Amino acid sequence: MLSGYPRFYIHSLIQKLEKKCLDKFGAAHEKAMLFPSERTALRCRQFLDRYYVKGRSQAEIPSLPRIAEYKITTDGAKLSYVNLFIVLFPQEAFPIAKQFWQHTGDGISSRMAEYCLRHLSNSERAVSTIPPADMADNSDQRTPGPNKMTKAKSSRYGSKNGFRSPSSPINGSKPLAEDLSDADHMTYVEERYGRNLASPFADRCKVAIRRRIAGIVIESDASALDHLQSSITLVGAEDNGHRGVGSLSEDDVYLFPCGMSAIFNTHRFLLGARGDRKSVCFGFPYIDTLKVLQKWGPGCHFFGHGEASDIDQLEKLLQSGERILALFTEFPSNPLLKSADLHRLRTLADQYDFAIIVDETVGNFVNVAVLEWADVVVSSLTKIFSGDSNVMGGSMVLNPNRRYYESLKQFMANEYEDLMWAEDAIFLERNSRDFKDRSHKINQNAEAVCEFLQTSGKVVKVFYPKFTSTKLYEACKTQCGGYGGLFSILFDSEKRAEQFFDALAIAKGPSLGTNFTLACPYTILAHYTELDWAKQFGVAKELVRVSVGLEDRDQLVKTFANALEALDA
Template identity: 55%
Template sequence: MLYQELPTEIGDPIPANTPHAISVNLPTWQDNIDYEEAHERVISRMSNGYPRFFIHNQIKKLMSICEQKFAKETESCLLFPNHSTAHRCRIYIRQYYLSEKFVSPVCIRLAELTVVPLDENISTSFHESVTLHVVLFPKDAFPIAKSFWQHTGVGISSRLAEYALGLMQAKQDEQYTKIPTKRRSSFKIRYCNPQISSPKRISPTDITFSEHSEKVEENCYVEERYGRNLPILFANKAKIALKRRIAGVLGIEKNGDNLDEVISRPIDTNERGVNGITENDVYLFPTGMSSIFHAHQLLLEAFQPKKSICFGFPYIDTLKILEKFGPGCHFFGNGSSEDIDTIENLLMSGEQILALFCEFPSNPLCKSADLKRLRELADKYNFSIVIDETIGNFINVEVLKWADIMVSSLSKIFSGDSNVMGGSMVLNPQRRYYDTLKKVIEIEYEDLLWGEDAIVLERNSRTFRERILKINENTEEIYELLRKNPKVKKIYYPKQITSEIYLQYKRSQGGYGGLFSITFHSNLASQQFFDALPIAKGPSLGTNFTLACPYTILAHYLELDWASKYGVESGLVRVSVGLEDKEILLKAFQKALDSISDE
């Protein structure tokens, strides 16, 4: 039996029966192609999807409410957690909508909707007010607005949407007694328009929406009542614990440690290898991509805007952020020593750089960047280095010392349960730009990580150390099986790819991580292997269960030739290994290998 119950239908959430799952079941190669081509067979069955690419049903309900009250018949909307991100979305839509449509400027409007509990003095699950920032735009601009949502990762979370709907439902339904602690609420709406000088008040009784799901109530009750989650009142403590864990100052945690113990523990360890680091150098974000987006924005704000460098073939939206939100970037997609030579020549010629962004190792090719050489160039030519450690993680590698800023997706192995989004940014207090960056971020930073998401992340991450070590072991076993099989063309895994560089940063107790990619001698072989592999299949990585996807098809379907120039073949299969018994996993992968026909 595999670690995770597999969903049975296309479009079902992964994990199965999980309201806030962040992956979705696409079990065959053709399913993934049909998804990319928007075939009705697949799209009509999508009840879930990766949150930056798929708008959760709870968020859709809120969008419908906002469109009902704010939008013209020709308009759609998206929802954001604060004004600045909504304003940035408006700027983005204006820039790309006008450039594509060649029409006169349109009015892209902002509105606010605030939901306030009736009695704020009672400590219950519903005690916080929620303000939604609404961006209204022409319906045919929705794909552009959606690309902003995808690239930046700053949209509202599904748990925030669920919470807001619960408040609204409580107001409209006086019999709302499924959970005894919940109560009625009121809400107010403020409408902002560039052409209107004063807010327009709208009666809350005018709001209509479908009945809030009883299943949502049940999920909330079970999670809080039986100890899986703490009530939202503990969100601030959960965030402190998260920051301390990410800063690497907690050491080995014990079973039974409570939040008060975690946040009050004296700092007597440092797993980051950087003197002086504390939780005050850690900043939380609603998604990993949001942390990358805000790292770039921080640098643009702190220094004179210049082009950045994207080093190595990155996850797709990192490159889009650097290209679309600022002066642009230089792309060195191979991430090789020859690329570093070219960068050095570029800098010697007088080109000035804001920052270099890289992953360690990279996704999906698992290449490791020569951080020491890049650091020498950064110090000599006055630019910052931003390292994404999502794939490596600080249990396996020690790379913060080479970075000015470290970013990571907490949605992945740090959480493991594939049921919550989050991201982090860490400033290195030993780098010369630290004081400048610290000054700017203390002014600009807004904590947009929804409290319930923080609570889930904190709970999930308590065991991340032991999970990583187990996954390291499982992955090496699978690697040994695959590398000996003649049907396999190439394996991309840190132990195989640029291993001499990876070993320079590998911690003594660390391993090679849980991610690898694999190619075969034909696309047919890739499809046969993928279709026969009896594990969960969908987007995302770093899950406690083994998860695979045809990476290039999902991430670069409209640019396959471009991706292939950097070694990312169309038949590449990416695998994220989980916690299953290794014998079960070895049998699963052997079965998939056996399914490949002789050619």
């Protein structure tokens, strides 16, 4: 594989920048990992201390994990300098460092790496510094890397519309790497012809994104209120004082570098604001969510089916005296598209004093209104909110009407860092302008394909909110919303799943929410080393997951029909 999903496969530009940092700061036996802030680097080092250093003798460790700071000056661009924080560690510790990178999502962006490489490659003046004493943690005799300073002739960047851009050389200067010259051209086109705002407007783009999310959430909540009573009848419960979220504002929306960063930091904020308690992972989750809850804090209780019987078990656990920090669930879940009984879980949360965090990435803001039942809603903006598959982002939305709102706000005032890289914000703002329209079309396309597959007689089961936990999903479905663009197909044998997948004439890859239809053998990709464990929760290796895009609806249905015909060939 030459590339892959950015949290699982470190982007090639980031790898190039890592090599430059290793050459400057590292030793022959070391590797490096790059972070956008001192705090994220410290958390990575603490993770290495816990899972690599602890339990080993000094003789077994070539060198202790340490941090170097690299200040790259940019000479006239919007940023006067960029600070890189480099975690250096023995090569044998890389798998553990990679876990931190994957689970937290707090590493640097590929666009940040490109920005730094551009200035380094064009002989910008770079200054390296040793971390301050409180960061270096001299108590364990961590040694800094070589302290080098390089000085070179400065160059300037600009563009015809009056602002200076990090990726638009003028005065005849040429990037040294061909892959960066492509980026020059793309930046010029984006900014010159108005598709993207210029780099200096990144802060305004972030405000626009936060306002867009808050507005859609409020609109969806109002839409859900219109048919709340009928939804409550469906789930067999009474309305115990439904509180809308009309008071939500952009100040209650926080942005992160990716969706997993939003989940990881939400858990971290709750631990800090409420103290160390175990959490609950309810329903079969996206792989890294469970890992975060298990590896940070005192651990978690896992209820992998996410059904009524699991709520019964959870209630017994709480009645026994167990006190939990929070319950994390997806709505609906990935890849089985199950919906949790949020009304019943909310009742337990109010009674036993724990927070509910809902990841609505699969459902998305347009289709479901879940903030009413949650303390926090997290989402991966990388997916359908963006759609274009060229930027990552995440969001966290606080419910202003819930009991932990003030304590979280107070804690986050000191702990939250805006780590979304400026150019990523610009692309994300541009991509999400037509988010609602794209969501509606994808809903219609996915429903048409699923209806066809459901009646084909050639698959064992179609996992889709219209057919899976339907009443629970519709209890939170908005009036104008649909069932989303994600579904999974179960076949009666691995061979038939392979035949279908190979014959399915669409893009193949491990993401979702793309503007084009995408399929993957989800269980084999996400749980290759734990197939038996996943199977006990209904996630079988004979499963193919599909994320529907914006193609012509009739052509999409025909594409799936052709793939089913391959089963009879």
